[in-house]
Amino acid sequence: MRLLATTALLGALALPALAATEGEVLTTYADIAEAAYGDALSTARTLQEAVDAFLAEPSAEGLQAAKDAWLAARVPYQQTEVYRFGNPIVDDWEGKVNAWPLDEGLIDYVAAEGSAPLEGHDENPAAGLNVIANPSFDLSGETVDASAITPALLADVLHEAGGAEANVATGYHAIEFLLWGQDIGAYDATAGRRPWTDYAAGDACTGGNCDRRGEYLKAATDLLVSDLGYMAGAWAEGGEARAAVLEDEGGVQRILTGMGSLSYGEQAGERMQLGLLLNDPEEEHSCFADNTHNDHFYDALGIRNVYEGRYVGVDGAITEGPSLHELLAKADPQVAEGLEDALGVTQDRMTELKLVAEAGMPYDMMLDPANEAGGALIQSAVDALVAQTREIERAAAALGGEEVAFEGSDSLDDPDAVFE
Amino acid sequence: MRLALALALLAAPAAPAPADVDAALEGHVLPRIAALADAAEALSDAAAEGCEGLEGPFRDAAEAWAGASHLTLGPLEEGGRLRIVHFWPDGRDATARGLRLLREGGEGAWTPEGIARASAAARGLAGLERLIFEDGGEPCALTAALAADLAALTGAVDAGWDGFAALMRAAGEPGNARFLAPGEAEAALYTALVGGLEFTAEQRLGRPLGTFDAPRPLRAEMRRSERSLPNVAAALRALRELAALLADAPETDAAFARAIALADGLEDPALAGVAEPSERLRVEALQTAVREVWRTAEEEIGAALDVPAGFNALDGD
Numbered sequence: 068m069r070l071l072a073t074t075a076l077l078g079a080l081a082l083p084a085l086a087a088t089e090g091e092v093l094t095t096y097a098d099i100a101e102a103a104y105g106d107a108l109s110t111a112r113t114l115q116e117a118v119d120a121f122l123a124e125p126s127a128e129g130l131q132a133a134k135d136a137w138l139a140a141r142v143p144y145q146q147t148e149v150y151r152f153g154n155p156i157v158d159d160w161e162g163k164v165n166a167w168p169l170d171e172g173l174i175d176y177v178a179a180e181g182s183a184p185l186e187g188h189d190e191n192p193a194a195g196l197n198v199i200a201n202p203s204f205d206l207s208g209e210t211v212d213a214s215a216i217t218p219a220l221l222a223d224v225l226h227e228a229g230g231a232e233a234n235v236a237t238g239y240h241a242i243e244f245l246l247w248g249q250d251i252g253a254y255d256a257t258a259g260r261r262p263w264t265d266y267a268a269g270d271a272c273t274g275g276n277c278d279r280r281g282e283y284l285k286a287a288t289d290l291l292v293s294d295l296g297y298m299a300g301a302w303a304e305g306g307e308a309r310a311a312v313l314e315d316e317g318g319v320q321r322i323l324t325g326m327g328s329l330s331y332g333e334q335a336g337e338r339m340q341l342g343l344l345l346n347d348p349e350e351e352h353s354c355f356a357d358n359t360h361n362d363h364f365y366d367a368l369g370i371r372n373v374y375e376g377r378y379v380g381v382d383g384a385i386t387e388g389p390s391l392h393e394l395l396a397k398a399d400p401q402v403a404e405g406l407e408d409a410l411g412v413t414q415d416r417m418t419e420l421k422l423v424a425e426a427g428m429p430y431d432m433m434l435d436p437a438n439e440a441g442g443a444l445i446q447s448a449v450d451a452l453v454a455q456t457r458e459i460e461r462a463a464a465a466l467g468g469e470e471v472a473f474e475g476s477d478s479l480d481d482p483d484a485v486f487e
Numbered sequence: 488m489r490l491a492l493a494l495a496l497l498a499a500p501a502a503p504a505p506a507d508v509d510a511a512l513e514g515h516v517l518p519r520i521a522a523l524a525d526a527a528e529a530l531s532d533a534a535a536e537g538c539e540g541l542e543g544p545f546r547d548a549a550e551a552w553a554g555a556s557h558l559t560l561g562p563l564e565e566g567g568r569l570r571i572v573h574f575w576p577d578g579r580d581a582t583a584r585g586l587r588l589l590r591e592g593g594e595g596a597w598t599p600e601g602i603a604r605a606s607a608a609a610r611g612l613a614g615l616e617r618l619i620f621e622d623g624g625e626p627c628a629l630t631a632a633l634a635a636d637l638a639a640l641t642g643a644v645d646a647g648w649d650g651f652a653a654l655m656r657a658a659g660e661p662g663n664a665r666f667l668a669p670g671e672a673e674a675a676l677y678t679a680l681v682g683g684l685e686f687t688a689e690q691r692l693g694r695p696l697g698t699f700d701a702p703r704p705l706r707a708e709m710r711r712s713e714r715s716l717p718n719v720a721a722a723l724r725a726l727r728e729l730a731a732l733l734a735d736a737p738e739t740d741a742a743f744a745r746a747i748a749l750a751d752g753l754e755d756p757a758l759a760g761v762a763e764p765s766e767r768l769r770v771e772a773l774q775t776a777v778r779e780v781w782r783t784a785e786e787e788i789g790a791a792l793d794v795p796a797g798f799n800a801l802d803g804d
Binding site: 229331 | 577585665701797
């Protein structure tokens with residue numbers, strides 16, 4: 068969305084009283100980001116400990132503990148996704164941690180029964196590279212020495228190799244694939260069933276190259292922690308992401324850009340409608356773990372968090388403050404109510420998806436073209452996201468006025484008074 | 488975001504000129520959608536006769552699609568129909584997978600209901616292009632079934648526009664929950680214009696261009712039918728038509744004329760030349776010209792209408 072401020076310029080009322088509130092709203096927005104990225108970091112560290120313990124002494128229990136830690140880590144991370152599109156610092160970085168979907172044949176063995184490409188294709192000649200099985204290979208005409216699998220190899224050589232977005236070598240979904248493996252049974256209730264012995268030593272090793280697989284898992288997990296550490300720091304006091312928001316006189320529009328872009332193009336479009344259209348069981352955000360219902364639920368919740376100015380942390384701590392909803396209600400109560408209602412409807416639809424999935428029908432079963440009821444659940448959530456996007460557009464128009472008025476009053480009136 | 492400030496500084500019109508939504512519907516939207524349905528019908532009729540000689544009808548349908556693919560609001564937005572009519576871009580080769588599953592299903596599965604449940608990537612123009620240009624239209628029954636499905640789909644879009652156009656005309660009237668004010672119908676058409684320009688510059692041209700060191704000719708839209716460049720030209724002509732109906736915008740129109748002249752001057756229908764330095768420069772020049780149309784339209788038409796552009800599908804990319 069190009070945030071055209073022309074509406075804004077014309078016919079705007081100067082309401083300097085709102086200016087202070089706008090600054091407070093941006094502070095709440097940055098505070099929630101700090102708390103949520105902080106939670107994403109702490110839960111990723113827990114995952115790192117679980118992975119280290121598992122690799123030190125591979126076992127079925129150890130693999131399960133790592134999976135549990137991965138699932139827990141997704142809860143706060145998904146709630147941060149609403150920060151992505153409104154903040155270039157986040158958007159430029161996001162692909163390292165949450166890129167999706169992946170041609171997982173780049174990383175490890177894949178089975179013909181799955182729906183991942185088995186070999187290279189127009190968009191991605193490296194789709195079947197299998198780094199774990201190949202210590203040396205040709206990539207884009209150059210020979211790569213992959214004898215040691217390091218964070219640098221993943222981040223600098225393999226990730227988005229050959230310019231293909233599906234070459235996802237790092238982040239949550241690469242780790243997810245390494246923990247769960249491919250979800251082979253299309254449209255059935257199972258998730259990926261990678262045996263723990265894929266990491267076993269000596270003759271117990273299944274899938275081949277268990278030591279290299281362990282190296283990969285370790286490198287990807289360490290990288291995730293360091294990447295999240297960077298972003299948590301960027302939102303802390305004195306961080307660059309926080310500063311960019313607080314310095315931006317159009318900062319409130321940033322919040323709305325993030326909400327609208329995630330709602331429409333990303334979540335409703337790429338992540339949900341597309342899966343329904345393709346009926347591809349890998350067109351679910353967490354296709355290996357079958358955790359997609361939670362991905363969507365917490366994405367939607369994150370959108371509502373920044374609107375309501377309230378975030379509940381993984382330790383139960385609540386971060387809250389003056390909200391965008393309050394600001395909007397002053398500017399246009401009807402639009403504020405419309406947006407609040409639309410976000411509520413979406414959350415209800417997402418809750419329905421979540422409860423059906425948790426009751427035994429995972430998201431890929433809903434993608435089965437023969438499953439009319441499941442498909443309808445997804446479609447109704449998509450429709451709710453599209454409907455809420457219209458309300459976000461209305462909010463952007465309604466708040467455009469105050470924003471430019473704020474700029475005007477800033478220069479015309481006493482600038483120091485604005486934040487008092 | 489980056490344009491917001493520039494616009495805020497530049498724009499100083501006395502009063503917004505309301506766009507003639509009715510004129511845009513009658514002079515652009517409805518005829519373009521009808522032409523798409525007609526072209527799909529003609530392709531379906533030809534495929535029902537046999538699977539040879541479908542290249543011409545396919546290209547006609549592609550031409551009509553390129554002239555309507557920016558109309559993402561309303562009936563084409565519902566249920567993701569936009570992506571079914573032509574599934575592109577396709578980053579994970581979903582078209583190949585969808586066609587493989589359809590072939591495996593066998594003729595018994597190629598009923599209207601069976602096709603309607605198949606992968607969107609195999610349906611529509613994407614699946615048809617592979618069958619017609621790579622496999623000589625074989626298997627004929629599948630080609631015919633996909634063409635009939637596309638005709639039914641675009642026919643439903645055409646029919647759906649009757650009601651949606653009425654909603655746009657009645658923007659702001661009591662009981663109209665879709666368009667709460669006349670400005671919202673204008674904004675929706677303006678979003679279609681801007682979104683179409685962005686898609687043409689960044690996807691239709693941007694994907695095959697890649698980077699200088701890593702050009703991606705295989706990523707060109709409809710390269711198999713050599714419709715990559717013709718689609719760009721057809722889209723620009725259609726978008727110019729819409730722009731002229733939305734506002735009096737001489738600078739935008741001149742920018743369109745420059746971009747269209749560059750497109751017409753190229754002789755590289757599949758955009759394969761992006762991998763050769765001299766030809767690549769000309770494709771880059773075309774992309775620059777389309778971006779210039781985009782920028783000019785935002786400044787000139789956005790300001791004239793006094794409406795903000797809404798979110799489009801590319802925002803989440």
